[in-house]
Amino acid sequence: MRVLISTWPASGHLQPIVPLSWALRGAGHEVVVTTPQHLVPFVKSTGLDAIALGEEQDQKMMLQGIIQQAGENASPAEALPRPDRQFWGNIAYGPAGRTAEVLPLLLEKAKAFAPDLIVSDPMDLSGRLLGGILGVPVVRHRWGVDPLTEAFEETAHMVLDPVAQQMGLTGLPEPELTIDPCPPSFQLPGLEQGRPVRYLPSNGFGAVPAWALEEPSKPRICVSFGSMPKELGMRKVLGWVYEAIARLGDVEVVLAVPNGIDAEDHSVIADKVISSSHLPLNLFMRTCSVIVHHGGSGTGLTALNAATPQLVLPQFADHFPWAERLEATGAGAFVEGTEKQQDVSFIQDLLEELIHKPEAKEASLALQAEIHGAPSPAALVPELEALAGV
Structure with a gap:
């Protein structure tokens, strides 16, 4: 089986999926991660292989710029609003816009790799659209407490449903399965329950002091x-x-x-x-x-x-x-x-x-x-x- 990992381009969004990726490789399956060029070294440091999608803006550097605009010594809590429903709706514009931008190259690379399964994180929308186009099942892998539900999904569909329809789909596809490493009693109340998986720390490697x-x-x-x-x-x-x-x-x-x-x-x-x-x-x-x-x-x-x-x-x-x-x-x-x-x-x-x-x-x-x-x-x-x- 060939498995394509597609995440929002930030290291913290791949890390929770690394243990599952190791498990798939240990079972004899081929696993690759699609990622911007600047994150290829990080992907390699996790023991996984990468397919580079070219240069993209570093998301942490973009966040750094927003915080610095609030003042030289501003903390994030001073620079950014406390998240509410509107905040999570607005957050979706970034992933949706990125999906529209990277889709042609991502589709080209994915067709060459020919995946049997796609695994993505909740903030990644490109994997879901790619799965629909290729007719490949998509698994969403949460990273922990998951606030990306109603408002985020509403904006995602508003922006990407037309893109999906141009590709012959009825709209942005839903994942076939959601995997959740967060303990059920800790997850947000009312959230659709995912398939529980044991959380295994993926903090990098080092020597035990x-x-x-x-x-x-x-x-x-x-x-x-x-x-x-x-x-x-x-x-x-x-x-x-x-x-x-x-x-x-x-x-x-x-x-x-x-x-x-x-x-x-x-x-x-x-x-x-x-x-x-x-x-x-x-x-x-x-x-x-x-x-x-x-x-x-x-x-x-x-x-x-x-x-x-x-x-x-x-x-x-x-x-x-x-x-x-x-x-x-x-x-x-x-x-x-x-x-x-x-x-x-x-x-x-x-x-x-x-x-x-x-x-x-x-x-x-x-x-x-x-x-x-x-x-x-x-x-x-x-x-x-x-x-x-x-």
């Missing part, structure tokens, strides 16, 4: 704000977090941040930091008492997989629904808005509570059990083979 093989002697706090915290304006948000941690008692800190955050930025907690390199979170997350992050689903699911309570300072887009579900399930807390996020004492109190009270840990353990009870990606391969008719 010696300290991660030993039980910590004091509470360990992880701080992680995505792959581009400095570029996306989170430097001052991190500063508030560091100040709050500095006020805590005897704790140790893992800064899972990429290169580019200067040492002086976290000098206030220098005596507590045991690591400040960009380590894959799954290498050490089980040893942490709490993680502070921005609300990314990959970070959050990795923490749930390790039953680690979370404190989230949401910045934009799906960070907010993640934070709300976190608090609703009791697995952590969140701090919304710049006024509260810069209240160092407030963050300190929340960290103390998450570290020392058992409720968040117990809720996290329950969600971990949900994750571990779901079928592995390998267990879904026979169903995908049947869907593709091979």
